[in-house]
Amino acid sequence: MSQPTTDPRPTLEAVAARAGVSRATVSRVVNGSTGVRKSLAERVRRAVEELGYVPNQAARSLVTRRHDAIAVVVAEPETRIFADPFFGLQLRGISKELAAHDSQLVLLLTEGPDDYARVGRYLAGGHVDGALAFSLHLDDALPGIVRATGVPTVFGGRPYWSDTRRDVPYVDCDNRGGARDAVRHLVALGRTRIAHITGPLDQTSAVDRLDGYREVLAGADPRLIEECDFTSAGGERAMRDLLDRCPDLDGVFAANDLSAAGALRVLRERGLRVPEDVAVVGFDDMLHVAEQTDPPLTTVRQDIEGMGRLMARLLLHGRDRGQPPGTVVREAPGAEPAPVVTQTTLVRRASA
Amino acid sequence: MSQPTTDPRPTLEAVAARAGVSRATVSRVVNGSTGVRKSLAERVRRAVEELGYVPNQAARSLVTRRHDAIAVVVAEPETRIFADPFFGLQLRGISKELAAHDSQLVLLLTEGPDDYARVGRYLAGGHVDGALAFSLHLDDALPGIVRATGVPTVFGGRPYWSDTRRDVPYVDCDNRGGARDAVRHLVALGRTRIAHITGPLDQTSAVDRLDGYREVLAGADPRLIEECDFTSAGGERAMRDLLDRCPDLDGVFAANDLSAAGALRVLRERGLRVPEDVAVVGFDDMLHVAEQTDPPLTTVRQDIEGMGRLMARLLLHGRDRGQPPGTVVREAPGAEPAPVVTQTTLVRRASA
Structure with missing residues (x-):
């Protein structure tokens, strides 16, 4: 839409006219080429400054192929x-x-x-x-x-x-290693019915965290695993489904902090105490989330x-x-x- | 950093060679010029498709001057x-x-x-x-x-x-009109000591909202106005300063919802009931904020x-x-x- 007639930017031609040199000379100076006589280069630089010329970087980048x-x-x-x-x-x-x-x-x-x-x-x-x-x-x-x-x-x-x-x-x-740490922590707390709220399983991070959970709990009850989507609304839904299915669960590893925050809301709503009745671990350690939940969230920290x-x-x-x-x-x-x-x-x- | 040697993209030259035409002809077809014989144009288009040629848009945009x-x-x-x-x-x-x-x-x-x-x-x-x-x-x-x-x-x-x-x-x-509506609403509720938590006064939106407040409350006690920065932490600080200075205030117009949310937290902390002791109006109507505050926020809606x-x-x-x-x-x-x-x-x- 920058029509030549309405374009307020001075052109290469204007610089050339002001400096009294050819377009090619201006172009060489502007693009930092060597081989231009010092006095000519100085005249071009002065004209550039006087006119407030901005080199057309689309043209220049065709030469330098660099855009910063x-x-x-x-x-x-x-x-x-x-x-x-x-x-x-x-x-x-x-x-x-x-x-x-x-x-x-x-x-x-x-x-x-x-x-x-x-x-x-x-x-x-x-x-x-x-x-x-x-x-x-x-x-x-x-x-x-x-x-x-x-x-x-x-x-x-x-x-x-x-x-x-x-x-x-x-x-x-290390998604898998982090997930192992989370689940091992729940095991060390004496939890025996540990559920997993996964992330979306079309993402490798979610798959790797699920693998880490399975590595620690080989042969875990598959009803303890609920696929989710890394959102807090999804975490609420997953927690409800898990509690309906496995009311005896005593631990939850959620694949991220947002879904853990959703799970905590549902646990409170159902009158379950955290961590006394159900211990919960998240993943991410996003401070705005993990420090604000009630109670504050134990989680696997990654340096995002x-x-x-x-x-x-x-x-x-x-x-x-x-x-x-x-x-x-x-x-x-x-x-x-x-x-x-x-x-x-x-x-x-x-x-x- | 796309060195010619490592660049996997087919070139204009490759298309010209495949189609058996000149570079200029390929360029004309690719850039949608007329005046190229139909059979030649067809050959170029086929070569473009076979090679998966992507036109160099930096070059093309020098001609069309449009980037979408x-x-x-x-x-x-x-x-x-x-x-x-x-x-x-x-x-x-x-x-x-x-x-x-x-x-x-x-x-x-x-x-x-x-x-x-x-x-x-x-x-x-x-x-x-x-x-x-x-x-x-x-x-x-x-x-x-x-x-x-x-x-x-x-x-x-x-x-x-x-x-x-x-x-x-x-x-x-209409920042000024919206502010007038907010303050008039507080006046209609019978409030007589109405404070204003402003936005950053180097922004016209904040200045216009302050002007709207002043238009309704000409001659208002200047101690009822506290400059703030559109953040919730800033709203907390401003509310504390206002309460220390004017403990008799009974209404607050905050220049945005975030600072209103901060003000509500401080009012609760000080044991003041909203709206009974202090009525609060925000600006923006950002649903995630205004519907989540305790109590939910009366506010001026703009369609952001x-x-x-x-x-x-x-x-x-x-x-x-x-x-x-x-x-x-x-x-x-x-x-x-x-x-x-x-x-x-x-x-x-x-x-x-």
């Missing part, structure tokens, strides 16, 4: 991103790290999968140096679209295809903001070496390997 | 955007409207004013067709930076310079999501006419005029 911008793509609709504090925390880490490298964070929001083709066009359109993609789901078209653009990408959370392709750079926490920083660092490290991130990072001595899996820790509060 | 993407710039640090549900709601409206027009929402996050120059470079860099900017503050460099890029922009909230320049397109609600949609519509309307939005919209019969000021309504719940 990184896209973030979350495979969730905009509504979910702003409702679940996990995403805000992850973005906080990414934002801090990119700002420290003077790279612009470009968050590409969508209404849902119908919009993924457009995200792919933007990524392929030469607007960013790389992408960070997270909250991937099985059977989700987005990872394929992102990869087809050829834009270097680091994933948040282990992509489900990383088992067969070892060169996929991603950052994740730190993982955001690591994702950004992994991607920028690749860019600054001029190569795709996965390859480079392994070659660089002392750098984090790709993939990066971070440790979790159990944080004890009052609920278990 | 709109930037959103919020003059708040990333942390604030994810902590205050106002922004999520505004973005929801923007996202829905842009998706309906197949335009990509590009949210440019920052850590703070130090990052604004970089935002300006991205906007000027030919990556978007226009910008939506909101949460502006007085003495804020961002609006100037955005305007200097020449990118067509619609503002959310009345910019403080719009008094002297009538051609600034923006969307706002709807205002987001209007901002996007105003900007796209300009783009689709190939002219800056401000001018065009006034010429179009039946379209919203620019600026657009929406009505507010008082929503009665239990707090007043």
Whole structure:
């Protein structure tokens, strides 16, 4: 919509006219080429300053192929991103790290999968140096679209295809180990009927946490497992179903803090005391959630903001070496390997 | 970092070779030019499909100057955007409207004013067709930076310079009228010592709401006015200061729901009953906040999501006419005029 006639920006031609040089000379100076006589270059720089000329970066980036911008793509609709504090925390880490490298964070929001083709066009359109993609789901078209653009990408959370392709750079926490810690803690408290409220099982984080639960409780009663969706409303529903089915349960491991918060509300509603009657452990340690529940939540801490920083660092490290991130990072001595899996820790509060 | 050697995308040259035509012909077909023989065009399209060629949009957009993407710039640090549900709601409206027009929402996050120059470079860099900017503050460099890029922009909230320049397109609600309704409601309830917890007075929305309060209560005791910052922690602090200073107050108009929620907590803490001892009215009607407070909050409703949609519509309307939005919209019969000021309504719940 910036028609030439209404565009208030001075043009390259105007700079050339003011400096009394050719367009090509202006272009060379603006793009930092050498081989322009010093006095000419000085005249161009003065004209640029006088006119307030902003180089057309679309043109310049065709030459340099660098934009100092990184896209973030979350495979969730905009509504979910702003409702679940996990995403805000992850973005906080990414934002801090990119700002420290003077790279612009470009968050590409969508209404849902119908919009993924457009995200792919933007990524392929030469607007960013790389992408960070997270909250991937099985059977989700987005990872394929992102990869087809050829834009270097680091994933948040282990992509489900990383088992067969070892060169996929991603950052994740030790979901399985964290889940084992949670369940072992409930076992150590003497609980014998420990239920699990899962996350959405089309995400590897949820599957890995379920695997951790099963590793500790091999042969557990399958009626103690209820699939859920990482939301607090889902946690309420799951807790109700579990209590209806197994009224004798005495422990709950919820796959995230939001669903644990929902479970706590239902336990109170049913007149059950936490932790006396039912001990509850969450996963995430999101302070706004885990410290605010009644009682405060014992949970498995993952450093969500730190993982955001690591994702950004992994991607920028690749860019600054001029190569795709996965390859480079392994070659660089002392750098984090790709993939990066971070440790979790159990944080004890009052609920278990 | 996409080095030519590692770039998996097929090139224009590859398409030309496969189709047996010149690069110029491929370029013309891909960019939708007429004047290419039908059989040649068909061959090019087949080659594009077979190779999975994605046109270099950086190059194409130099010709078409259109990106099908709109930037959103919020003059708040990333942390604030994810902590205050106002922004999520505004973005929801923007996202829905842009998706309906197949335009990509590009949210440019920052850590703070130090990052604004970089935002300006991205906007000027030919990556978007226009910008939506909101949460502006007085003495804020961002609006100037955005305007200097020449990118067509619609503002959310009345910019403080719009008094002297009538051609600034923006969307706002009737802040002053809404504030008058809130205070008149408290007066009608028989309250005689009505305090006001303001928003940050470097924002026009906060200034306009204070003006509305003053219009109804001309000559009000200035000790009943406490400056605050639109946060719930700020609302707690302001309520404590007001009660220490004026223990006889019997009504509170808070400039937004978050600060009203903080005020309600302090009133309960001090053993004051709401609404019996102190009646409280907020502003915004953010359902997650206003329905959850104890007691539920009487508040001035503004349609935050709807205002987001209007901002996007105003900007796209300009783009689709190939002219800056401000001018065009006034010429179009039946379209919203620019600026657009929406009505507010008082929503009665239990707090007043």
